Amino acid sequence: MVEFYGQKLGSRLLMGTAMYPSPELLQKAVKASKAQIVTVSLRREAARQQSAQQQSGQGFWELIRELGVRVLPNTAGCKSVKEAITTAQMAREMFETAWIKLEVIANDDTLQPDLFGLVEAAQILSKDGFEVFPYTTEDLGAADRLLEAGCKLLMPWGAPIGSARGLNNPYALETMRNYFPDIPLVVDAGIGAPSHAAKAMEMGYDAVLLNTAIAKAGDPVIMAKAFAQAIDAGRAAFKAGLMEPRNMASPSTPVAGTPFFKLD
Amino acid sequence: MNIRLNGAPAQTGATTLEELIAMLGYHEDAKIATAVNGDFVPTAKRAEQKLIANDDVEILAPRQGG
Numbered sequence: 001m002v003e004f005y006g007q008k009l010g011s012r013l014l015m016g017t018a019m020y021p022s023p024e025l026l027q028k029a030v031k032a033s034k035a036q037i038v039t040v041s042l043r044r045e046a047a048r049q050q051s052a053q054q055q056s057g058q059g060f061w062e063l064i065r066e067l068g069v070r071v072l073p074n075t076a077g078c079k080s081v082k083e084a085i086t087t088a089q090m091a092r093e094m095f096e097t098a099w100i101k102l103e104v105i106a107n108d109d110t111l112q113p114d115l116f117g118l119v120e121a122a123q124i125l126s127k128d129g130f131e132v133f134p135y136t137t138e139d140l141g142a143a144d145r146l147l148e149a150g151c152k153l154l155m156p157w158g159a160p161i162g163s164a165r166g167l168n169n170p171y172a173l174e175t176m177r178n179y180f181p182d183i184p185l186v187v188d189a190g191i192g193a194p195s196h197a198a199k200a201m202e203m204g205y206d207a208v209l210l211n212t213a214i215a216k217a218g219d220p221v222i223m224a225k226a227f228a229q230a231i232d233a234g235r236a237a238f239k240a241g242l243m244e245p246r247n248m249a250s251p252s253t254p255v256a257g258t259p260f261f262k263l264d
Numbered sequence: 265m266n267i268r269l270n271g272a273p274a275q276t277g278a279t280t281l282e283e284l285i286a287m288l289g290y291h292e293d294a295k296i297a298t299a300v301n302g303d304f305v306p307t308a309k310r311a312e313q314k315l316i317a318n319d320d321v322e323i324l325a326p327r328q329g330g
Contacts, residue, residue, distance in 0.1 A: 016330030026328075041329025042297060044270040044322065047289040057325025061295050064326070074329045082302055089304035090297035090324055161330065211330030 002206045004037075004184060005099070005131040005152055007070065011036045012201070013231050014072065014186065015224070016211020023063050025220050030067050033224035037070045039101055039209070041077075042091055072133060074101040075121075079114070084121045088130060100125060101133045101155070101188075111161045111189075115142040119149055126150025135188055138172035140179055153183060155209065158200065159190025162212040166196035170203070177204050194223075194230030201234025202242060265317045281305055281313035284321065297324050 001008045015035040020026035030038060045057045064071060073091035078084040081104065088100045104121050106114035113136050122132050132151045136142055143154055156176060159165035167173055168190065177185060187200040188209035197208045208231055217223035267274055269288075278284035281298060290296060298305045299322040305313050315321075 016328075018328040018330045020328070039329050041327045042324040043327035045296065045325035045327075046270065046323075047291075047294075057327055058291075058295055060328060061326040076329050086299050086302055086304050090299060093304075093306055094295060094297040094324070094326065 002184060004133070009036045009070075010034075011228070012207040012235060013197075013228055014039065014188075014207060014209035015214065016209070017060075017064070018211055019215040020220060021215075023060070026215075027063060027067060029214055029220045029224040030069065032221045033214070033228045035069065035224075035228075037072050038064065038067070039072045039074050039211070040064060040095065041074050042087060042094060070099075071095050071097055072099050072101050073097065074135075075103045077105065078103060079105050079117075081117045081121045081124070084117070085124055088121075088125055089128075092130065098129055098131045099133065100130050101135060103135045113137055113142075113157070115139055118142070119145045122146050122151055123149040133186070138169055138176050140176065143176065143180065147180075147183065153186065153206075154180065155186045155188040157189040158187045158196060159192075161189045163190050164192025164213055165190050166192055167199055170199070173200070173205070174203055194226045197227055198230040198234035198237075201231050202237050204238050207231075265315075267315060267318065268320045270321070270323060276315070278315055280311055280315060281321070282310040284315060285310065285323065288323075290323070295326055298322065299324075 001010060002012050011034050013033055013035045014037045015030055015033055016039045017026055073095050075084040075087040078087055084104045091100060102121055104114045104117035106112050118134055118136060122134050125132050126149055133155055134146050134151050135155050138156050146154060159168040184206045186207040186209055187205050191197055191210040191213050200208050214220050214223050214227060267276055276284055278287050300313060301320050
């Protein structure tokens with residue numbers, strides 16, 4: 001079981017809800033994945049859009065409620081501390097949760113976290129009773145400050161959001177895992193294939209958050225299941241104890257009794 | 265008077281945020297959240313939030329997200 005802010009969860013796969021071909025496929029994919037947490041956002045909506053139930057926020061909200069999963073609102077698109085704080089406050093009221101996936105974005109091309117803004121916003125929000133899930137990098141200094149600010153878990157990126165590049169800096173992610181052995185760590189962003197998620201879990205990460213890799217797969221429902229299996233496999237492998245890599249070959253078949261073998 | 269509504273110029277006769285929401289035609293139970301000039305305005309405070317010219321109003325609803 002993984003635990004986030006006192007909530008124990010059986011699933012180590014957190015799923016995003018964006019970019020699915022249809023609301024029905026989103027629902028099916030979430031069910032197939034057995035994810036217990038989904039991320040959502042808040043966006044502008046005009047009153048007239050409310051009549052088109054499928055597109056509107058109201059219809060989407062009904063769909064999410066039917067899934068019976070825990071909701072993790074995000075501050076996607078926020079580029080300043082102020083924007084992130086106000087969005088978080090709106091999210092807390094709207095979704096009735098203290099959970100917030102905190103994104104403060106520094107750059108439109110890489111969508112990388114603005115670490116300075118992120119730490120400042122995390123401080124303010126934690127003080128105000130939010131339970132912050134910070135989307136961050138592998139920077140250990142920022143990690144220390146986020147934990148000091150009140151965060152009880154960290155969500156470092158694998159690669160830029162939606163890039164499907166996997167774990168760009170596995171060395172740094174391993175280092176981070178070793179530095180914070182007792183903090184729940186979730187790889188969030190840039191995952192493209194189940195093997196990427198499995199690798200993160202084999203490293204000892206506690207969970208993986210992904211969206212695009214499932215939503216943009218040829219068959220999102222089967223891909224959701226594949227990711228769930230990969231995350232299970234990676235976790236089991238980690239618990240089972242992976243063998244250490246070697247530089248040279250070491251025969252697996254016994255050497256003693258090798259036929260046709262001559263000593264001289 | 266002129267205000268900004270969800271990033272675009274708008275005209276309204278509403279004097280409070282609550283009035284504005286009603287006049288715009290949002291359903292009574294609509295799942296929306298509001299901010300004025302960058303600050304969150306809780307639902308309970310919408311009636312007392314007076315609108316003045318050039319106020320920047322955001323009305324948000326749940327949406328898909330990663």
